[in-house]
Amino acid sequence: MRTHIYSLCLFSAFLAMTISACNKSVTNVNSNLGPLNPANEDLNAGTWKLILLSRPDTFAVAAPAATNTPAYAADLNTIKGYQHNLTSDQRAQIKYWSAGSVLRWNETMRGLVAKYNLPPYQLSNGTYPIPSSTNPFAYPLFPFANPPYSARAYAYVSAAQYDALVACWHYKTLYNRPAPYTVDSTVQALAAKSSLPSYPSEGAVLAGVTAEMMQLLFPDEIASIRDKLEQAEFSLIASGAAAPSDVTAGEALGRQVADAFIARGRSDKAGSAVGNATIWASFVTTAQANGQTPWVSLETPARPPMLPLFGQVKGFLLDSADVVALRPGPPPSTNSDSMKQQVQQAMNTVKNATRDQLSLVQFWADGAGTWTPAGHWNYIAAQDFITQNWSEVRWARNMALLNMAEMDAAIECWYIKYYYFNPRPTQMDPIIRTLTGIPNFPSYVSGHSMFSAAAATILGHIMPSRAQAYQAMAQDAANSRIYAGIHFNVDCEVGMTVGQNVGNYAVQRAMSDGAE
Amino acid sequence: MKKRTFLITFRMLAVVALILTSRQLQAQTDDDALMMAKNNLCVGGTYSHSSWNYYWEGTYHRNNQNLGTVTTKMVSLMGIYGINRHLAVVAGAPYIWTDASSGVLHGMHGVQDLSGWLKWQPIEQRIGANSKFSLFALVGGSVPLTNYLADYLPLSIGLHSRTASGRVIADYQLGHFFMTGVGTYTWRSNITIDEQSYYTTSFYETNQVQMPNTTSWLFRTGYRTNRWIVEGLLSDMITLGGFDIRKNDMPFPSNRMNALMAGAHVKYEFHSKPLKGLSLTADGNYTITGRNVGQATTIDAGIFYIFDFAHKAKTGETPTLKTR
Numbered sequence: 001m002r003t004h005i006y007s008l009c010l011f012s013a014f015l016a017m018t019i020s021a022c023n024k025s026v027t028n029v030n031s032n033l034g035p036l037n038p039a040n041e042d043l044n045a046g047t048w049k050l051i052l053l054s055r056p057d058t059f060a061v062a063a064p065a066a067t068n069t070p071a072y073a074a075d076l077n078t079i080k081g082y083q084h085n086l087t088s089d090q091r092a093q094i095k096y097w098s099a100g101s102v103l104r105w106n107e108t109m110r111g112l113v114a115k116y117n118l119p120p121y122q123l124s125n126g127t128y129p130i131p132s133s134t135n136p137f138a139y140p141l142f143p144f145a146n147p148p149y150s151a152r153a154y155a156y157v158s159a160a161q162y163d164a165l166v167a168c169w170h171y172k173t174l175y176n177r178p179a180p181y182t183v184d185s186t187v188q189a190l191a192a193k194s195s196l197p198s199y200p201s202e203g204a205v206l207a208g209v210t211a212e213m214m215q216l217l218f219p220d221e222i223a224s225i226r227d228k229l230e231q232a233e234f235s236l237i238a239s240g241a242a243a244p245s246d247v248t249a250g251e252a253l254g255r256q257v258a259d260a261f262i263a264r265g266r267s268d269k270a271g272s273a274v275g276n277a278t279i280w281a282s283f284v285t286t287a288q289a290n291g292q293t294p295w296v297s298l299e300t301p302a303r304p305p306m307l308p309l310f311g312q313v314k315g316f317l318l319d320s321a322d323v324v325a326l327r328p329g330p331p332p333s334t335n336s337d338s339m340k341q342q343v344q345q346a347m348n349t350v351k352n353a354t355r356d357q358l359s360l361v362q363f364w365a366d367g368a369g370t371w372t373p374a375g376h377w378n379y380i381a382a383q384d385f386i387t388q389n390w391s392e393v394r395w396a397r398n399m400a401l402l403n404m405a406e407m408d409a410a411i412e413c414w415y416i417k418y419y420y421f422n423p424r425p426t427q428m429d430p431i432i433r434t435l436t437g438i439p440n441f442p443s444y445v446s447g448h449s450m451f452s453a454a455a456a457t458i459l460g461h462i463m464p465s466r467a468q469a470y471q472a473m474a475q476d477a478a479n480s481r482i483y484a485g486i487h488f489n490v491d492c493e494v495g496m497t498v499g500q501n502v503g504n505y506a507v508q509r510a511m512s513d514g515a516e
Numbered sequence: 517m518k519k520r521t522f523l524i525t526f527r528m529l530a531v532v533a534l535i536l537t538s539r540q541l542q543a544q545t546d547d548d549a550l551m552m553a554k555n556n557l558c559v560g561g562t563y564s565h566s567s568w569n570y571y572w573e574g575t576y577h578r579n580n581q582n583l584g585t586v587t588t589k590m591v592s593l594m595g596i597y598g599i600n601r602h603l604a605v606v607a608g609a610p611y612i613w614t615d616a617s618s619g620v621l622h623g624m625h626g627v628q629d630l631s632g633w634l635k636w637q638p639i640e641q642r643i644g645a646n647s648k649f650s651l652f653a654l655v656g657g658s659v660p661l662t663n664y665l666a667d668y669l670p671l672s673i674g675l676h677s678r679t680a681s682g683r684v685i686a687d688y689q690l691g692h693f694f695m696t697g698v699g700t701y702t703w704r705s706n707i708t709i710d711e712q713s714y715y716t717t718s719f720y721e722t723n724q725v726q727m728p729n730t731t732s733w734l735f736r737t738g739y740r741t742n743r744w745i746v747e748g749l750l751s752d753m754i755t756l757g758g759f760d761i762r763k764n765d766m767p768f769p770s771n772r773m774n775a776l777m778a779g780a781h782v783k784y785e786f787h788s789k790p791l792k793g794l795s796l797t798a799d800g801n802y803t804i805t806g807r808n809v810g811q812a813t814t815i816d817a818g819i820f821y822i823f824d825f826a827h828k829a830k831t832g833e834t835p836t837l838k839t840r
Contacts, residue, residue: 024706026726111719121764139763298620300581350622355663362667362710369715369765379712379721426620433622437766485622 030107030386033099037192038391042515045393046170049513051159051316051400052260056170059256061249064175064199067183075243076184082238083188090238091190097235098191101206102161102395103386106378108210108228109157110371112218116145117369119303119440126301130274136219143217147366147447148310148410151374152270153217155400155407156261157210159316162400164209164257165202165393168250172197181240190239200250201242202392207232208254216262268314273307280304287421293334295423295442306441311415316404317505323415326501328494331422331444339428342488346425347432350485357483358435364448364480365436373448373477374406377455380473384463397515398462402455405506409454410447412502413495417442425485434485446487449478449495450502457503461510474499546606546633547734549650549687549696552598553826559595560820562797566590568810571670574760575807584618586670586810602640606633609661612673621671624664628674631658633683652685667709667725669767670810676769677727678705692741698734707769716759716770725770728757736781745783749801752776761808771808777801779814793822 046056065071086094097104120129120140129140136142143149177199181189196202211229215222233251236242242250283305287294297303311323318326332338353361366373381402385395422444426432439447452474460467478492510516552558567587570579594608609630615623633656640650657680666676681702688695704727713721731754738747758772779801786794797818803811 024726026706026720026722026724028721030721107721110713110721111715114713114715114719118762118765300618358665359710362665363712365711369762370711371713376712432620434620435622438620 029383030099030103033103033386035095035098035192036100036103036392037389038194038196038394039389040391040394041194041196042169042391042393043173043196044169045166045391045397045515046173048166048169048393048397048515049509050163050166051404052264053163053167053257056167058260059167059253061167061171061200061253064177064245064249067177071245072183072243075245076180076187078244079180079187079237079240082234083190083240086238090234093231094190094235094239097203097232098239099386100392100395101203101232102392102399103382104232105157105161105206105210106154106382106399109154109214110375110378112214112221113145113150113153113375114369114371116141116143116218116220117150117372119144119146119368122301128301128303133219141220145218145372146306147372147374147451148273148307148313148414149270150372151403151407151410151451152313154374154378155316155403156217156265157213158396158400158403160209160213160258160261161206162393162396163261164205164254165396167253167257168200168202168205169393171200171249171253172202175199177246179241180243187240189241191241196391198242198246200253201236201246202250203236203242204233204247204250205254205257206392206396208251209258210254212255212258213261216265264314270310270313273310273313275304275308277304279308283308283418283421291333291335292421293423293428295421296427297440298424298426298438299440303440305418306439307414308418308441311411311418313411315408315411317408317509318412318502322505323412326412326498327416327419328445328498330420331488331490331494334423334428339488342490343425343428343432346482346485346488347429349482350432350435353435353483357480360476360480361435361484364452364477365484366448367437367439373451374403374410374455377406377451377459378403380470381455381459384459384466388463394515397513401458401462401506401510404509405454405458405503406451408505409450409499409502412498413445413447413450414441416445416498417447420444422491425488432485436484436486438486443487444491445495445498446478446481446491447495448481449474449487449492450499452477453496453499454503454506457500458506458510461507546631546635546654546656547683547685547698547700548736549652549685549689549694551601551635551637551652552596552604552822553824554598554600555824555826556598557595557823557825558597558820559593559823560795560818561594562590562592562816562818564588564590564592564799564814564816566812566814568803568812571810572806572808573763573765576763577811580619582619583616583621583670585616587615587617588812589613590816602637604635606635606656607631614671614673616671624668624671624673626664626673627661628664629658629660629679632656633681647688647690650685650687650689652683652687654681654683654685656681656683665710666707666769667711667714669769669771672769675704675727676707679703689740692739693737694740694747695737696735698732698736700730700732700734702730702732704729709769714768716768725768727770728755728772730755738781743785743787745781747781749779749781750777751779758808767808773806773808775806775809776804778804793824795820795822 122128131140131142131144133142176197179198181187207229211225214225233247236247237244284294366376421442424443456470456474459470478496481487482492567585569585590610590612592608592610596604596606598604610628612628613625633654635654637652642648659678660676665672679702681700683700685698706727707725708723712723734751736747736749753775755772758770761767781799783795783797786792799816801814
């Protein structure tokens with residue numbers, strides 16, 4: 001019996017030691033932000049340089065009802081009605097959107113990209129189905145949000161948001177109608193209070209322009225995007241920041257601006273970037289004619305190369321002559337000693353990868369099922385922008401500069417990759433195993449290096465105090481691809497340089513758009 | 517804009533190698549109905565080899581030519597010490613190697629998790645002349661011993677979660693035949709990954725991953741003497757939550773990993789000099805059905821030796837049948 005008592009005591013002590021707290025729920029890092037409270041309302045933003053629209057008043061916005069009219073009184077009553085009976089869910093929505101609409105819509109984009117960034121599964125005959133925008137709900141779902149597709153998607157949404165907000169600011173200062181909480185002191189300000197005119201509502205402009213763009217880029221999400229828009233607009237009104245008429249006018253303006261960008265998108269050549277079997281074969285014969293080993297897919301069954309004609313897509317910052325002019329010289333010939341050295345270096349690096357290097361490989365992998373490199377930099381930027389208390393229009397401007405640089409980096413990079421059609425280290429020597437999945441497109445130059453250098457360049461201009469940190473991160477991202485065994489040194493060195501050159505186009509625009 | 521895309525696989529598709537954590541200490545240790553004699557220390561090691569070329573992507577049973585056959589090799593060291601006749605501690609840790617026969621992905625290797633159990637036998641009751649009922653209660657836990665990658669499935673060597681488990685074992689013996697039932701609940705800590713975001717059934721921007729808890733059931737029956745144990749096993753691991761791998765996606769540590777496995781276990785214990793105290797084990801295991809796991813076939817072999825620090829040789833007496 002004594003044995004049992006002794007055993008029981010020891011057993012209980014051990015049990016108590018091993019059982020710990022059980023709350024395991026995980027929250028997003030930006031789930032608990034305070035309201036955006038801009039230090040500067042950027043009241044002159046209606047004069048900033050537009051990206052696509054020719055004038056800020058290209059789309060007319062009718063003059064609003066005066067604040068002493070019965071129509072506006074009805075608006076105020078709607079707000080008071082909402083505020084009278086807010087549920088905890090509704091308060092949470094107000095808090096969520098009050099952190100900033102550009103921030104939240106960019107977050108939403110990153111989530112959509114991650115959700116749709118999956119390569120289709122092969123058919124039983126060993127070929128791969130191609131997602132179709134005309135049948136988006138059938139497998140494979142449309143789109144496959146791979147890095148070039150996503151870079152372009154982020155850029156279109158951000159560029160449209162920026163132009164829409166410049167137009168919005170134009171009308172805000174033109175009509176100068178104050179916010180509901182300023183007109184009527186019984187309306188509570190449940191987000192931050194500001195002196196910015198509220199007609200048309202910037203939050204509603206963003207909801208309208210973004211929803212319109214998103215349902216084109218991610219057609220399967222039409223229902224979830226509509227829900228998101230309705231929550232955003234409810235929050236704007238219920239927070240006391242916007243009257244229903246501010247929101248109606250804003251959403252309509254946003255949708256019209258989006259339509260202009262959609263028209264551009266339909267003719268920017270992205271729709272034909274996938275190519276066809278004849279085009280795919282022509283890359284092989286061209287490389288062979290130049291005495292080079294052509295790239296081959298390292299997947300089984302072999303997958304056609306990713307978006308080989310993406311280099312022809314019409315950029316926002318680069319025109320087609322710039323794309324050609326920025327092309328670097330060729331990589332070492334595939335049968336040169338110099339290439340043998342690159343292969344040997346790649347092999348040694350993978351073999352001797354340290355845990356810190358593995359961490360960098362994972363941190364920067366941004367492969368299938370993730371937000372892609374452009375999304376990663378979008379997140380890095382957002383985390384720093386949050387600390388700056390910018391107006392929504394400045395947020396949109398800076399995100400557009402970044403995202404346009406990323407799209408044009410993708411265009412330039414894809415142009416170079418298919419111009420040289422150069423093999424990956426593992427193709428040159430199958431002994432080289434990789435520490436992340438191997439991308440299904442040519443090696444030279446490294447996409448991660450280009451995306452990262454372009455991003456670091458424009459972000460360093462926007463936030464000079466962080467410029468060095470961004471450069472160091474870009475170098476890490478580039479190196480991570482060497483550690484992973486999926487790139488040669490030369491791919492990353494040259495990629496960094498070309499990426500910086502693309503980033504400088506964004507810097508040039510930033511210095512001349514009237515916002516600095 | 518009409519946009520058709522072609523596809524890459526950035527990261528080749530795959531799935532969890534096998535249920536490393538639930539079976540890693542299997543020889544005669546934390547999930548059987550054996551107890552050590554007081555002040556006896558049993559130490560030993562096992563080598564196991566597990567491989568699969570089919571796996572379940574959610575509930576879809578498939579292979580993957582970009583992985584070929586995924587093999588996990590494991591050497592485990594373990595020790596069991598009898599504090600008294602009814603209380604023992606068990607501890608062990610494996611070194612693991614992973615490899616995929618096709619595709620480009622690099623395998624991993626390293627020391628995985630330290631596991632420990634406290635095993636208590638509160639009930640040991642003779643029923644009639646020839647049969648006996650025993651009940652065991654166990655608490656245990658595991659901690660990663662190294663900073664290995666978790667989000668590199670199916671080639672990561674483990675999930676890098678800390679765990680705490682409670683287990684009950686009921687055993688009935690009639691002559692040389694026995695039946696054992698084992699039930700386990702395992703609490704798993706969240707893990708930190710190197711990435712800043714991931715997608716499960718929704719999008720997360722954090723490096724924290726919520727790990728669902730697990731339960732498992734094990735039924736074993738067979739023939740048991742003081743020299744031989746020959747038994748069949750049926751085990752079921754169930755993850756309480758988690759999500760399915762999406763079509764053609766990579767596996768993720770918080771997937772819903774379930775596995776129903778059948779196997780056999782043989783043990784022989786030497787009772788005469790010069791090999792007295794030595795036992796040899798052999799196991800085979802096959803995954804009948806699963807979810808988000810590889811359809812693994814596992815074989816392992818083990819060798820154990822009992823040191824008697826009590827200096828009271830109990831010749832011919834197996835720990836199993838000791839009674840008060």
